[in-house]
Amino acid sequence: MSVRTRFAPSPTGNVHIGNLRTAIYNWLFSRHEGGEFLLRIEDSDRARSTPEAVQTVMDALEWLGLDYDGEALYQSTQLERHMEVAEELLRRGAAYKEDKGGTGRGEAVVFRMPGKDVGFVDAVKGRIEKKAENLKDFVIVRSDGSPVFHLGNVADDITMGITHVIRGDDHVENTFKHVAMYEALGIAPPVFAHLPMIVNAQGRPYSKRDGAAYVGEFQAQGFLPEALFNSLALLGWSPGDDREVMSREELVAAFELGRVRSSPSQMDMTKLLWMNGEHLKRRGLEENVAGFRQAMERAGRLPAGTDPEYFKAVVACMGERVKLYGDLGEQAGFFFDEGYAYDEKSVQKRLMKPGAMEVLREELAALEGLEVFSAESTESALRALAERRGGGMGELVHPLRVAVSGRAVGPGLFEMLEVLGRGRVGARVRRTLERFGG
């Protein structure tokens, strides 16, 4: 039988990374097996399930490239089907009606636990069993006629022909109930695989206060989907060899449920950032240019009418100094802003030194006389100047860097000069001389 997995989120408006990781494992497993990956929207809680919330889920899946087969199934449309299953259970004597707890609210449908031990082989945890005396009957249809989670979940999985249920660890208790329901129905249960939780530094469930907890936040910070995908895939699973930076295809090829770890793991933002840098290198310049541009525009740091070639040159020049699309503005904003700020410490160290202004003036003179204004020509001009003055290159490089960029760190000076161009460099040095020259 061909594999069918599903991702069954309740649309609550946010997609937590734990759920996202569950979606990734379902997707990875079904793609690896050449099976299907389905989407079910568990919107039975009508109050919280808005169209916007559903869209948020869809957007997250699309961003990560988690394509699902067929149409999404909305649980709210399956009411009749749920009732059929409840009827069937009643018919088989596996359920009964009762005012459980004597609430006076009328009769609910209660599932009867089989009176024997229930167990199953979890694909990641191995065999799990529970004694009959620890299994209690439970409500599957409320006295108001609405189905309870367990009923809907099992009925829908049957309807959808799900062969492997890959879900969070918090569902293992439910699984005893679900397995019992399958057995009562005379249907072979699917394979269950329970994924350990993603926890914070305190070992508690990863939440908002532990850093970015929802997909949208990673997206907003400029993380690459393939980097988040890769990191999450490796959180609880590994290919068994030493590979870490992997493409979607490599992950699909290597993924096995049996290699999923059964202990909880902690998200490491530092490693995610590194991973992002690795995937950035793997993307082409053009793609990165587009990504950086989008982030810059969103941050309002890219003036309208910026020459595309200039922008591209800046990105190429920044090279691997930036690990996140969202960080370009902070690190290279001066390229696009003539009103760039001067870093106070750098000014003190490089421009307020005795003779610094004189050096800048000499550099300006040397650069302005150049026929061609390139990295090579500016470098040889300054080397010649250094020779004449008898000092080191550092004495020339540092003040000039601060003068044209306002900061002490950045790309190679000569590369930077070429990208900025003669006009900007001249104007910036002059402005610096006026401002700090006394």
Place this chain on the structure above:
RNA sequence: GCCCCCAUCGUCUAGAGGCCUAGGACGCCAGGUUCUCAUCCUGGUAACACCGGUUCGAAUCCGGUUGGGGGUGCCA
């Protein structure tokens, strides 16, 4: 309380009885390259929770302890 699950460097992990004086990655530290930072290269730091048992031999198997998590709804 009861039930279920989990336990290797700070973090992510490899390890399915000898290949382990425990390997890789991130981070961190040191050195190299260099005009700064980043990259890159080299080296280093750091772990089998504890106690028993099985075995010629245990990170690996078994039991217990401790610690952590999950569940215990006419929530999902």
